[in-house]
Amino acid sequence: xxxxxxxxxxxxxxxxxxxxxxxxxxxxxxxxxxxxxxxxxxxxxxxxxxxxxxxxxxxxxxxxxxxxxxxxxxxxxxxxxxxxxxxxxxxxxxxxxxxxxxxxxxxxxxxxxxxxxxxxxxxxxxxxxxxxxxxxxxxxxxxxxxxxxxxxxxxxxxxxxxxxxxxxxxxxxxxxxxxxxxxxxxxxxxxxxxxxxxxxxxxxxxxxxxxxxxxxxxxxxxxxxxxxxxxxxxxxxxxxxxxxxxxxxxxxxxxxxxxxxxxxxxxxxxxxxxxxxxxxxxxxxxxxxxxxxxxxxxxxxxxxxxxxxxxxxxxxxxxxxxxxxxxxxxxxxxxxxxxxxxxxxxxxxxxxxxxxxxxxxxxxxxxxxxxxxxxxxxxxxxxxxxxxxxxxxxxxxxxxxxxxxxxx
Numbered sequence: 001x002x003x004x005x006x007x008x009x010x011x012x013x014x015x016x017x018x019x020x021x022x023x024x025x026x027x028x029x030x031x032x033x034x035x036x037x038x039x040x041x042x043x044x045x046x047x048x049x050x051x052x053x054x055x056x057x058x059x060x061x062x063x064x065x066x067x068x069x070x071x072x073x074x075x076x077x078x079x080x081x082x083x084x085x086x087x088x089x090x091x092x093x094x095x096x097x098x099x100x101x102x103x104x105x106x107x108x109x110x111x112x113x114x115x116x117x118x119x120x121x122x123x124x125x126x127x128x129x130x131x132x133x134x135x136x137x138x139x140x141x142x143x144x145x146x147x148x149x150x151x152x153x154x155x156x157x158x159x160x161x162x163x164x165x166x167x168x169x170x171x172x173x174x175x176x177x178x179x180x181x182x183x184x185x186x187x188x189x190x191x192x193x194x195x196x197x198x199x200x201x202x203x204x205x206x207x208x209x210x211x212x213x214x215x216x217x218x219x220x221x222x223x224x225x226x227x228x229x230x231x232x233x234x235x236x237x238x239x240x241x242x243x244x245x246x247x248x249x250x251x252x253x254x255x256x257x258x259x260x261x262x263x264x265x266x267x268x269x270x271x272x273x274x275x276x277x278x279x280x281x282x283x284x285x286x287x288x289x290x291x292x293x294x295x296x297x298x299x300x301x302x303x304x305x306x307x308x309x310x311x312x313x314x315x316x317x318x319x320x321x322x323x324x325x326x327x328x329x330x331x332x333x334x335x336x337x338x339x340x341x342x343x344x345x346x347x348x349x350x351x352x353x354x355x356x357x358x359x360x361x362x363x364x365x366x367x368x369x370x371x372x373x374x375x376x377x378x379x380x381x382x383x384x385x386x387x388x389x390x391x392x393x394x395x396x397x398x399x400x401x402x403x404x405x406x407x408x
Contacts, residue, residue, distance in 0.1 A: 012043065018077055020045070020095070021061045023106075031058070031077050031095065042077070042096050046343035047355060053095040054352050055102040059084065060110070066090035070113035072145070072178070073099070073131075075124065079162040086171040088178075091162075097348055099131045104138050115181060117145040121159040125191070132184045144187035145177055185227050188214055193234060204235045208245060211235075216249035279353055283316035286381035289374040290320040294354070295362040296371045297327060301337030303371055304328055310375050314382045319350055320357075 015032035022028050029045030045051050057063075059080040063071055068090040074080060076093055083091040090111075094103060107114060116131055118124035128144060135142050147165050149157040166174060182190065192214060196207035211231035218224050224246055232242035281287035293310070297303050307328070315321030323342060331337050339358055343351065362370070 014038070015043065018081075020051070020056060020058060022050075022056070023061050023064060025061055028056075033076075033078060044095060044343075046340040047351060048338075048340045051340075052355060053097045053348070054100045054355060055106070056095045057092045057103055057106055058095060059092045060106065063090050063092050064110045069111075070115050070143070071107065071111045072115045072117050074117050074162045075119055075127070076161060076163070082163040082166050083174075086166050086174070088171070088174070097352060098127065099134055100352075101134070104135060104140070108139050111140070113141040113143065115143045115145050115178065116184075117147065117162055119159055119161045120147045120149055124159075129188070129191075132188065135184070142184040143181045144184060145181040146187070147177070185214075185218065185223065189227060189231060193231075198235055204237075208232075208235050208237065208242065209249075212242065212245040212249050213253075216246050216253055279317075279319055279350070281317050283381055283385070286316040286378050287320060289377035289381075290315050290317055290324070291357045291360070292362070292370060292374040293378070294320060294323060294327070295358050295360065296367045296374070297324075297331075297337060298339060298358050299362060299364060299367055301327075301331045303367065304331045304337075306368075306371060307375060310378065314378055316378075316381060316385070319346075319353065322346075323354055 012030075012032045014035050016035060018031050018033070019027045020029045020031055029048070029051035031042060031044045034041055034043075044053065047053065058077050062084065066089045068088075070090060072083065072088060072091045074083065074091055074093050080091050080093045094100075114135065116128050118127045118131075132142060132144075147160050147162065150160055150164070150168055152158050160168070162174075189211060192210050193207060195210075196203040198204050198207060208231065212228070215224050215228045215231065218227065225243070228242045228246050229239050232239045293307070297307070304327075310324075312321045312325035312328070315324060323339075323346075326342055326345060327337050330341060335341070339354060342354070346354065
């Protein structure tokens with residue numbers, strides 16, 4: 001890889017290199033783990049047409065043949081290798097990204113039950129909660145294996161991942177945890193309970209409201225009764241009172257859902273927004289055209305010849321503008337214009353969004369006409385934004401002059 005001073009260096013120096021193999025047994029890329037304390041901890045092959053992190057499950061090529069009745073999802077590639085060596089050949093991991101819809105569709109082909117076994121730190125708990133929410137509408141039964149913290153040599157409690165646990169506790173203890181792990185509802189109820197001191201009346205009331213909100217979101221009346229009863233027993237109140245609170249919250253959630261659906265039907269552009277809040281578009285019309293420009297130039301970098309008057313600063317979405325500017329610079333330098341070339345210049349969340357953008361269909365035979373429309377839309381929206389900005393500045397000047405004339 002080219003360095004800043006014109007030299008060449010090994011991008012993967014001092015790293016353990018691991019091949020990434022797809023479900024057919026083909027090597028499609030590599031992942032690497034650092035051998036010291038430098039960062040990033042993991043470094044992967046840049047995104048390509050066949051190496052898309054959002055649709056890769058590390059270890060699935062072996063796990064798909066397991067005789068076990070489920071699959072275990074862990075955080076890291078080393079966790080997968082350690083657990084396979086310990087006899088848990090049903091273990092898989094994502095490639096440094098959060099669980100995605102593509103991952104879930106793959107899993108549904110090979111198993112009916114998924115066990116989440118993330119690290120037992122705050123980030124792991126958050127990742128578990130997000131995965132449970134995403135898996136809610138899937139065909140998979142979901143369980144959660146919580147790894148207990150361990151004490152280090154100084155007696156302090158420290159976090160553990162699956163690799164640590166196997167090394168310190170052994171496969172037999174892990175097997176016991178696997179057999180006794182809770183389903184996703186039990187896990188979430190326990191997480192809620194741990195946030196309250198049930199010996200205090202006010203905290204019991206808060207716990208019951210929180211638990212009722214969780215139970216009210218369950219579709220099955222049987223599940224609502226079972227877990228509502230458990231929450232009532234934990235807090236020491238009657239099951240009838242808990243049932244009333246659950247039903248009240250169900251009615252409230254139903255009203256909220258209807259209002260949200262009505263708002264969405266009135267503002268359909270909201271459905272076109274990126275899922276990540278920090279990537280949301282301020283001008284959806286321009287951003288959709290900006291997405292189209294990226295798709296066209298990634299079909300053929302030669303289309304940049306028609307975009308000499310379109311600058312990065314004309315883009316309303318900063319992420320799309322940055323990607324456009326970097327790709328345009330590569331074209332000017334005679335380098336390949338590919339999304340994979342931008343790997344490392346954006347966060348994983350940003351790369352995931354850019355990958356989703358360019359995967360949308362863009363026929364080659366309509367690319368030139370579409371590009372002209374996209375450019376016209378972007379420039380028109382940019383001029384409109386500049387005009388409004390100029391008006392705002394003028395209004396501020398007028399207000400300032402009025403204040404001065406009145407002695408303000």
